[in-house]
Amino acid sequence: MNSESKTTRLIRQTFKDFLVSKGLRITNQRLAILDAAYDCSDHFTAEDLLERSREIDSSVSRATVYRALPILIESKLIRQVDVGLEHKFYMANRNANTFQAQVICSDCEKIFEIDAPFMDWYGKTVADKLALHVESQRLQVTAHCDELKVAGVCKRKC
């Protein structure tokens, strides 16, 4: 049972604990939205999330998705990935500890998440200069696909 794996249960429990700790209620819609988010291996938009949530619980409405997103972000179970494209993206926060950078292919608009531990140190150094305390950092690299330019196709489904 994929939906009952050990990890899934742990994630759900974390979310439930978070809701309780905030005096919020555990609802089927919120759980469906959480599961839908973790069902995506990739980045997703609010609209994607609505669609996937509805496959799990058809009663989920757009409003509920938009209301759930800030909660999921605050709980650190998902994070916002704003890459300056048309839409805002989100993704499940599977490895919250390493600093992640995004490489965005401008040909196919695919977003790659990569570890960039060095950034962490650098960002802190930079903020120290301004006497600010770092909360979060983002490194985004926009790039185009060499393969696509040459061969007209990109192996990574660009």
Add this chain to the structure above:
Amino acid sequence: MNSESKTTRLIRQTFKDFLVSKGLRITNQRLAILDAAYDCSDHFTAEDLLERSREIDSSVSRATVYRALPILIESKLIRQVDVGLEHKFYMANRNANTFQAQVICSDCEKIFEIDAPFMDWYGKTVADKLALHVESQRLQVTAHCDELKVAGVCKRKC
């Protein structure tokens, strides 16, 4: 005459050349919008730009600002600075050659632009791993103001 400085003339000429090279027309509104953008030492939103443009040429409309922004960005005279705050920001591209990072104060939402030449190397290295060719990079550090937390005030007008 501030509006007739050497730099200003150079910028205007660059823009005019760009327009001509694209078969677009040189209009007072477009020039007003360009001047307004370079009149800001800081980041600005589309709405800010409308307001400032109208001080130069009161006939500038919101639609024209929105139509001019992509042209100004394509000409590299301004660039978009998307920091994931409420609005999209833009800024004059005064030093296009150095990689810029943004440090965003989450207390006052002020945005500091800093040089981060090392990022450039790092971003390229990272993109090379994926066989992509770097177009642009952004490093954004969100931080909060220590002074504000302690003293309730921030010298840099946080």
Add this chain to the structure above:
DNA sequence: GTGCTTGCAAAGACTTTGCAAACTT
């Protein structure tokens, strides 16, 4: 039962677009 949550539809915020008049070339 109490009061947080929900879905719906309407409202909001920001941006884009259709059209006739005005302007650049």
Add this chain to the structure above:
DNA sequence: AAGTTTGCAAAGTCTTTGCAAGCAC
């Protein structure tokens, strides 16, 4: 004169909000 560009207002897109009914506790 020919064809772009403009301002206006309307339409779009994405997101938020008000409200009464429904649900978790």
